[in-house]
Amino acid sequence: MKILMLDPLKCTGCRACEYACSFKHEGVFNPLDSRIKISTFLEDLSFVPSVCMQCEEAYCAEVCPTGALIKNAETDVVEFNKDKCIGCKQCVVACPWGSIKLEHTGKEIIKCDNCEGDPECVKVCAQQALTFEEVEDAVAAKQKGVAVKYKEIAKEMAKGVNP
Amino acid sequence: MINGSYQGKILRVNLTNGDVKVEAINEEWAKKYIGGRGYGTRIMLKEVDPNIDPLSKENKVIIATGPLDGTLAPSSGRVMVITKGALNGAIACSNSGGHFGPALKQTGYDMIILEGKAKEPVYLWINKGKVEIKCAKHLWGKPVDETDKLMREETHPEAETMAIGPAGEKIALIANVMFNGHRAAGRTGVGAVVGSKNLKGIAVRGNLSVNVADPEKFMEAVYETRDILSKDAFSGGGAALYGTAMLVNVINSVGGFPTRNAHDAYFPEAEKISGETLRDKNLVRNEGCAECPIGCGRVTEIKEGKYKGEHGGGPEYESVWALGAMCGISDLNAVIMANYLCDRYGMDTISAGSTVACAMDLYESGFMPKEDAPFTLNFGSSDALVESIKRMGEQKGKFGKLLAQGSYRLAEHYGHPELSMSAKKQEFPAYDPRAIKGIGLEYATSNRGACHVRGYTIAAEVLGTADRLKYEGKAELAKTFQDLTAALDSTGICLFTTFGLVGKHIAALYSTATGNECDEKEFMKIGERIWNLEKLFNLKAGFTRKDDALPPRITKEPIKTGPSKGEIEKLDKMLDDYYKVRGWNEKSVPTKEKLEELGLSQLK
Numbered sequence: 001m002k003i004l005m006l007d008p009l010k011c012t013g014c015r016a017c018e019y020a021c022s023f024k025h026e027g028v029f030n031p032l033d034s035r036i037k038i039s040t041f042l043e044d045l046s047f048v049p050s051v052c053m054q055c056e057e058a059y060c061a062e063v064c065p066t067g068a069l070i071k072n073a074e075t076d077v078v079e080f081n082k083d084k085c086i087g088c089k090q091c092v093v094a095c096p097w098g099s100i101k102l103e104h105t106g107k108e109i110i111k112c113d114n115c116e117g118d119p120e121c122v123k124v125c126a127q128q129a130l131t132f133e134e135v136e137d138a139v140a141a142k143q144k145g146v147a148v149k150y151k152e153i154a155k156e157m158a159k160g161v162n163p
Numbered sequence: 164m165i166n167g168s169y170q171g172k173i174l175r176v177n178l179t180n181g182d183v184k185v186e187a188i189n190e191e192w193a194k195k196y197i198g199g200r201g202y203g204t205r206i207m208l209k210e211v212d213p214n215i216d217p218l219s220k221e222n223k224v225i226i227a228t229g230p231l232d233g234t235l236a237p238s239s240g241r242v243m244v245i246t247k248g249a250l251n252g253a254i255a256c257s258n259s260g261g262h263f264g265p266a267l268k269q270t271g272y273d274m275i276i277l278e279g280k281a282k283e284p285v286y287l288w289i290n291k292g293k294v295e296i297k298c299a300k301h302l303w304g305k306p307v308d309e310t311d312k313l314m315r316e317e318t319h320p321e322a323e324t325m326a327i328g329p330a331g332e333k334i335a336l337i338a339n340v341m342f343n344g345h346r347a348a349g350r351t352g353v354g355a356v357v358g359s360k361n362l363k364g365i366a367v368r369g370n371l372s373v374n375v376a377d378p379e380k381f382m383e384a385v386y387e388t389r390d391i392l393s394k395d396a397f398s399g400g401g402a403a404l405y406g407t408a409m410l411v412n413v414i415n416s417v418g419g420f421p422t423r424n425a426h427d428a429y430f431p432e433a434e435k436i437s438g439e440t441l442r443d444k445n446l447v448r449n450e451g452c453a454e455c456p457i458g459c460g461r462v463t464e465i466k467e468g469k470y471k472g473e474h475g476g477g478p479e480y481e482s483v484w485a486l487g488a489m490c491g492i493s494d495l496n497a498v499i500m501a502n503y504l505c506d507r508y509g510m511d512t513i514s515a516g517s518t519v520a521c522a523m524d525l526y527e528s529g530f531m532p533k534e535d536a537p538f539t540l541n542f543g544s545s546d547a548l549v550e551s552i553k554r555m556g557e558q559k560g561k562f563g564k565l566l567a568q569g570s571y572r573l574a575e576h577y578g579h580p581e582l583s584m585s586a587k588k589q590e591f592p593a594y595d596p597r598a599i600k601g602i603g604l605e606y607a608t609s610n611r612g613a614c615h616v617r618g619y620t621i622a623a624e625v626l627g628t629a630d631r632l633k634y635e636g637k638a639e640l641a642k643t644f645q646d647l648t649a650a651l652d653s654t655g656i657c658l659f660t661t662f663g664l665v666g667k668h669i670a671a672l673y674s675t676a677t678g679n680e681c682d683e684k685e686f687m688k689i690g691e692r693i694w695n696l697e698k699l700f701n702l703k704a705g706f707t708r709k710d711d712a713l714p715p716r717i718t719k720e721p722i723k724t725g726p727s728k729g730e731i732e733k734l735d736k737m738l739d740d741y742y743k744v745r746g747w748n749e750k751s752v753p754t755k756e757k758l759e760e761l762g763l764s765q766l767k
Contacts, residue, residue, distance in 0.1 A: 012458040014451030015262070019235040023382070028372035029234050030269065040262075042344055043312065045450060045462040045476065104370045123386075124235065126393050126456035127403075127449070 006049040010129035013047030017121035024120040032104035035112035052099040052112035060091035167376035167677035168230045174272045179279030197653035199229035200256040201693040203245030213703035217247040218359040220280040229655025233268035233373035238657035240264045240453025249352030251588040254700040260452030261346035266323035269369030281361035299363035306507035311344035318366040326364035328509025335567035337514035345476030349511040376678030384671040395663035402459040405438030407480035418727030419598035423491040424524040428595035429725025432493035470500040478502035484593035485516025497545030508556030517590035521570035587612035598727035601637035604737045607711045610697040618644035638740035650690030692761045708751040
């Protein structure tokens with residue numbers, strides 16, 4: 001199972017992902033139509049990407065009265081069926097991430113569908129702040145990263161220097 | 164109705180009476196001059212008498228995007244400020260990165276024409292196409308970063324902002340216009356013109372889409388160009404790692420790094436202020452402007468010494484040089500602090516640094532009486548640098564007021580204008596013409612005064628294969644770079660894309676976005692047309708061949724040390740060649756034939 005990994009430390013805040021996303025789904029360039037969002041904190045000069053996490057316990061799907069949002073166990077994507085949507089916007093309220101959005105006219109629900117397994121946002125992220133990875137690999141890489149730090153401490157300990 | 168990636172509308176705001184009008188983009192002009200810099204200059208020629216005082220209410224300021232702004236084209240978020248410049252009265256186009264350009268486009272306007280003068284300080288709030296002129300009395304006097312924050316608090320947290328700082332308010336001739344709090348349209352004193360109109364800033368937020376004429380072909384060009392930039396050694400490697408300041412060691416190693424007001428062109432302590440050192444000691448993260456795969460922007464923090472805890476954007480190469488080597492300073496923390504202060508006051512770092520260097524030169528040579536200097540002002544004094552920048556920003560005392568007008572006025576005041584390292588009264592940037600011949604020709608002929616980003620011949624002379632010490636071929640080189648840049652600027656794409664891209668790539672992005680058929684040859688022709696258009700404005704403003712000059716230090720005093728020791732710049736022969744290559748007469752006036760060829764005869 002692959003997931004979208006977001007790394008705020010690598011993000012440079014260029015927002016190319018937003019433009020790629022809106023174009024892929026709507027055929028125009030408009031950050032308001034993008035499923036992914038980069039939040040910029042200018043005072044701290046920090047940039048934080050956010051997008052639908054395809055939750056296991058998807059509140060948006062639970063609250064949807066018409067079954068327009070359904071968690072697909074096979075693809076792991078919370079799928080949105082536009083034809084079933086009545087526009088009640090309860091999914092917008094329910095999503096803890098703010099990742100169920102309204103497109104730029106404020107009329108229709110939009111959400112990330114992982115581009116059916118080939119996310120456009122990942123393709124334009126020159127800094128690799130966005131990656132689409134097997135979840136096991138992502139976890140393993142993180143564990144390894146932490147392990148590298150512990151390894152250095154262990155070396156010191158081996159010398160008899162207790163940190 | 165215009166097609167493609169233009170929004171097709173211009174917003175005209177009269178600050179004197181508060182009138183707001185919406186006008187259609189002129190399709191013929193869009194084809195002839197693209198947008199941004201080119202289109203804005205055409206408006207200036209039609210609507211503004213080139214002979215006016217740039218600080219009078221008759222001057223206009225055009226805040227413009229190009230047709231690639233707001234698209235996924237790489238590094239395509241430039242915003243341009245076009246006006247008659249305050250520093251020298253020439254046609255000025257200063258451009259900036261950040262996110263303001265695309266946001267302006269999303270409000271539905273390609274550009275804003277600002278006219279007249281507000282009775283009291285105001286700022287504009289353009290929200291989804293609606294325009295509000297808001298009181299800015301409470302913002303007047305505030306530094307740029309705070310102004311940006313307050314404007315967003317008062318309008319929308321996601322608004323993108325333009326603002327001037329205290330320097331622009333006080334009409335410092337080296338004042339800039341800042342975007343997103345820390346990005347600058349730095350040169351030519353555009354901030355003074357905005358300040359003269361009592362305009363503190365603009366906040367924009369829109370909800371409209373940008374379309375392109377041929378989506379399939381456009382995206383092909385987008386992915387091809389993004390890919391090239393990611394693989395290029397500079398745009399896909401060094402620039403992200405070390406920022407533009409990676410050039411410190413590169414330029415110093417050829418002996419072309421002006422030092423101590425260009426007394427020399429080699430700085431033995433360059434390593435201490437290099438991009439590599441900046442990365443080691445101060446870099447927090449990289450920052451990218453809109454849609455930029457390069458990410459040369461620096462987010463930095465001062466981690467030790469008396470400025471510990473200060474943080475902000477930059478510095479980039481030119482700032483490190485101007486506030487560093489040019490003043491003989493190798494204390495990187497002081498250079499970074501001076502850079503932050505310039506951003507907060509809203510001053511151009513190149514002009515500010517070079518002006519402090521000029522003051523140090525005047526002081527050491529005894530031309531500036533000791534009592535005129537508020538402190539000892541020797542080359543290499545980092546305290547003198549930081550204190551001078553503060554006094555300039557606040558225009559404190561005679562010293563602060565004098566320095567805020569740039570090095571030319573300062574040096575002229577003390578009877579030695581030759582000590583101003585400038586052309587057309589604008590301070591030249593971080594490449595010494597004695598060591599890199601073509602860039603000197605470029606400084607002398609640049610339509611907005613000495614400048615490296617009108618025609619970056621460095622790409623060929625230092626980073627490429629052209630012989631930097633030869634004069635032959637430099638006229639053609641300068642023309643080619645100037646024409647390409649004029650067209651490229653006008654599309655809204657960043658000049659740094661040319662580290663990997665050539666004319667045909669930009670032409671492909673431009674033509675598939677707009678639907679205007681354009682190959683590389685035509686693109687270069689448009690660039691030449693824009694260059695000549697700017698020249699026509701300057702000729703009408705009274706500029707002649709004698710203004711295409713360099714300081715005597717560059718043409719007469721040989722470099723003292725380093726790899727280019729003994730070199731001087733011989734400008735006159737290159738100038739003759741250049742005018743010929745341009746199809747201008749020996750007085751630098753475009754010939755009738757040239758203007759006819761470019762479709763500019765009616766403007767003569």
